[in-house]
Amino acid sequence: MCPKHYARWRANGHPGKSNRWAQPLDGTDQKYCTLCDSVKPRTEFRPEPRRRDGYYPHCRPCASKASKAIRQNNIERYRERERLTYLSKKFNITHDEVRAIFRNSNGLCEICGGPPNGRGGLHVDHCHTTGKIRGLLCNSCNVSIGHFRDDPAILRRAADYLEFHQQPPLAA
Template sequence: MRCGEHKPHAAFDRKRSNLDGLQRHCRGCGTSYHCPAPEQPSVTRVPEGHKRCRGCGEVKPHSEWHRKGDGLASRCKACRAAMAPAEHLRRSYGLNEAERDELIASQGGVCCICQSAPAVHVDHCHKTGRVRGVLCFNCNSAIGLLRDNPETINRAADYLEGNAWKPTLVAPGVYRLPS
């Protein structure tokens, strides 16, 4: 408690990592710490029902924030939306945007498979997690729907070329499978 007052548990936010499950400072002290008084010229006071974003530094109403636990997130919806693509690349593939752009440039800016559509979706091996390249939406979806199985993809290519996998009727009820 920065204020030195004894207050009921309801005056404190939750914090599971502390033994008693509560923050060390009451809500009022926390607000005054993070939202300084107007006598400090470099920082403006945050009005009731608003919060300052850690990302952009703007003061926005609570409607511009996602809920997180009992309170609000530390960054506004707009900052989180702008951060989302880069976070997805880092978390899912271990790449940053520059590395992804380098991959796209090395492919000439087009999908590795169809070589006509722009490359926008990172493709990776689901067993090893290794990034294979950057594909267009349709090619990336096709590989995923065929479960990354080369045999299935080869059979699909044979089918498209007219060499369909069909059993041959040898006798009534007896079929010979193609080799």
């Protein structure tokens, strides 16, 4: 589009389409919402300093509905981003480092080697004194380590106990 036509398009909008939004409602404290096709008070619009009139083109209720619809259509992407942000803030690492940890686990628990079970997916296991990430565990292994208070000596005694009391297989 040449500069002359672009300037005309910016001033008057797209030819053949309703263009009430381009026409300022001077002298009034109102603005046209492009989604619900109605004129509302400017207090119904969020401020946006980069726009010519200083407000978003959609009223708050319409913007909220549109935002919710976009989130629902992309819910998995939003959940992944929220989880990445949560983990990167909690453990002071970047999103790429979080992705690398999940990629290196191959989606399996580092203790039992099984897929995630119980609540959620894999859980980030970390040292409670240093905060350093140890790996990804399924819910069962993560809870078990917690019950043994992250103490290797207790875990060894538990393993010895299980081996000592292991029943021989029944003869068929």
